[in-house]
Amino acid sequence: MRLLHTMLRVRDLEASLSFYTDVLGMRLLRKKDYPGGKFTLAFVGYQDEKDGAAIELTHNWDVDDYELGNAYGHIAIAVDDVCAACERIKAAGGKVTREAGPMKESTTVLAFVEDPDGYKIELLTEKE
Missing domain, CATH: 3.10.180.10 (2,3-Dihydroxybiphenyl 1,2-Dioxygenase, domain 1)
Known part of the structure; x- marks a missing residue:
């Protein structure tokens, strides 16, 4: 599978x-x-x-709006450099909702962006 x-x-x-x-x-x-x-x-x-x-x-075609609800979390995308990815996304008109930084109680660097419908997308540096 x-x-x-x-x-x-x-x-x-x-x-x-x-x-x-x-x-x-x-x-x-x-x-x-x-x-x-x-x-x-x-x-x-x-x-x-x-x-x-x-x-x-x-x-x-006949739906104008959706409610995201509280069950959806996010989609995660691996990037080489979270800070640089945020800068590229902002320069292209994207919305960064959490700037690059360490996850609480971790060394993992992450950021969050939001698509036009409000879906959250997490940016992470891919682990070795």
Whole structure:
């Protein structure tokens, strides 16, 4: 078994695609409209889907807003340098909600950014 993708419902597909591709540097892997179901699926990721997990962005055409609830935590992304990643994200118009710094009671350096729908994304330096 392997992890295929994580699905997020998004209000504005173009804003979300811009964030995940232009700000976080992912690639649009595939996108398809489903007129009968009134939704669009777009898959983004750093690798081809055969090589790694993706994020499925689901845009339901007739839905204007979602409640994130309190069960969702975050998606984690490994980066070489958390501070530099935050600077790149801010320069590209992204929102950093927790600047790079050590995790409480740990030496792990992390930061959090937020996508256009408020989903949290954790940036971590990949462990050896």
